[in-house]
Amino acid sequence: MSDEHPTGGVGPAEGLTRSLLEAGALTGDWSAAWAAVPRGAFLPDLMWPYDMDTGASRPVDRRADPADWERQAYANVPVTIQWDDGQHAGPGPGRVATSSASMPSVVARMLADLDVFAGARVLEIGTGTGWNAALLAARLGEGHVVTVEVDPAVAAAAREALDRAGLSPEAVCGDGRDGWPAGAPYDRVIVTAGVRQVPSAWREQTRPGGLILAPWGTHYSPEDALVRLTVSGDGSASGPFLRPLEFMKLRSQRLDWGRFGRHVDRYPGDADRSATTVGLPDLGGRGRFQAATFVLGLCVPDCAHVLNAGGDESTAWFFDMSGTRSWASVVFRPQETDATVHQSGPRRLWDEVSAALDWWRGQGSPPVESFGLTVTSRGAHRPWLGTPSRPVPSFAT
Structure with missing residues (x-):
């Protein structure tokens, strides 16, 4: 699909790519995959883009207003594709957003943080629209990518979108907390859902020296910080928090x-x-x-x-x-x-x-990026400040 408008101007897809490159969110080594796999090809006709100024979502239907739909598809905003675990009906927003397409700038930065290489095997937790899996498959080859989605309807729609794009990474419908042992070991695990505990399966299915990139946080707040863990030969994993962000939570780790x-x-x-x-x-x-x-x-x-x-x-x-x-x-x-x-x-x-x-x-009110996390081989989670040798104290009485 060409991104050139009839007037000769640059269309929304190309405009998004250029803006992300200029901002440094999209790195040059991902440019070819990004161009080959447009975001709009993975979004449904009815979607709910999030307004960053008002904090509200509104329905946008391609069948009613294709021009507005295209603008929103290539805007740097998150887009909800499912409400209330699929129980929502009607064009208006539901109660709780339960599946979405992340902000393109977040997607681009996380892919850069993943630090992939030729031949790397990647496990993605949280297929969503399928766009992220498509980008990985376009860069690494579809045989090197496994993606897992817990919701059957979301998983089916993602498979259809991947098929239309001519890409066939292994797309599994299952609980992401279990990973996908049949495809292990992996060099990289990328998680597109917020977690409060790093499941042991992810560490066990990652090669020593491999990376787990996940939005991690505590139940104190719905917000997360992106952690990049390096897995060691003893089964532990440790690494820094890179920056704050927020994702929908892994269903098995939602707070009731x-x-x-x-x-x-x-x-x-x-x-x-x-x-x-x-x-x-x-x-x-x-x-x-x-x-x-x-x-x-x-x-x-x-x-x-x-x-x-x-x-x-x-x-x-x-x-x-x-x-x-x-x-x-x-x-x-x-x-x-x-x-x-x-x-x-x-x-x-x-x-x-x-x-x-x-x-x-x-301690001088250090920012989130000054902290890190170690997950021991037994699964204990130990946050630290600056270095793993400086554990964060617990004030529980």
Whole structure:
């Protein structure tokens, strides 16, 4: 398909490629694959591009407005292709986006971070539209790529798109946490879903010296950081966080917020009350991809956190996930210097968060990129600062 418009101008596909090259997101060694595999060939007629300014998704239907559809297909924005695990019907957005095409700039940067080479075997976790698998197959050869998708409908649509593109990487419908042992060992594993634990199967199916590239985070926040782990001969894997980002979570590792329904029978009940001078901005506030939010998740294990933001009052909640039913809340009011703290249960969750915040500040408030992660051969996850010899402390009481 030509990307030249009738007026002689550059079309959306070529414009996207040029902008990513100029920004340094797309590297020259991926240019040929990128040109051979246009993003639009992998998107459905009805899709929901995400507006980065408003934070909302809207339906765009190629059959109703092909020009708008093409613009959105080649815009540098994420595009939802499924809502509510396929239970959604109708053109409007659903409740929860459950499959998408990632931002092209994110796709390009992750492929560059994967550091592939001729002959490399790659396992992709999360086929989605099939576009990423197609790019890998166009670069490495379809016999070198295996992609796994958990949702049968999404997997079937991706296979059809790959067939139309004339590419046949091995496309498996299955749970990505199990990898695909039949194709192992792999030189590279690339994960396009957020994870809270690196499954042992991924390490076991990767050659020593191979890489696992995955969006990793804690249940403290829905946000992730891209980690690049190098697998060792003893089965462990270790490496740095490269930058913040956010992906839909691996289905087997989603956080069920319903599990905290019995933590707070009455509010505040018999919870201990105190005050703090810590402000909402100190915790990361309402902003996205704040280092404080990510680091607090590293330092306060088994803690889920949510912010109920309002104009006159915002409440930060903290829930213990380890079974004690401990909880804490901090109420912030713009006109008050001190925030009101309530804590209940054997874990003093706010004390843990406050101590972790003090530790991070004491280290000079390092950014996400200063941290890394080691996954031991037994599966333990150990975050570190600067080097694996400097483990991040845990403030769990």
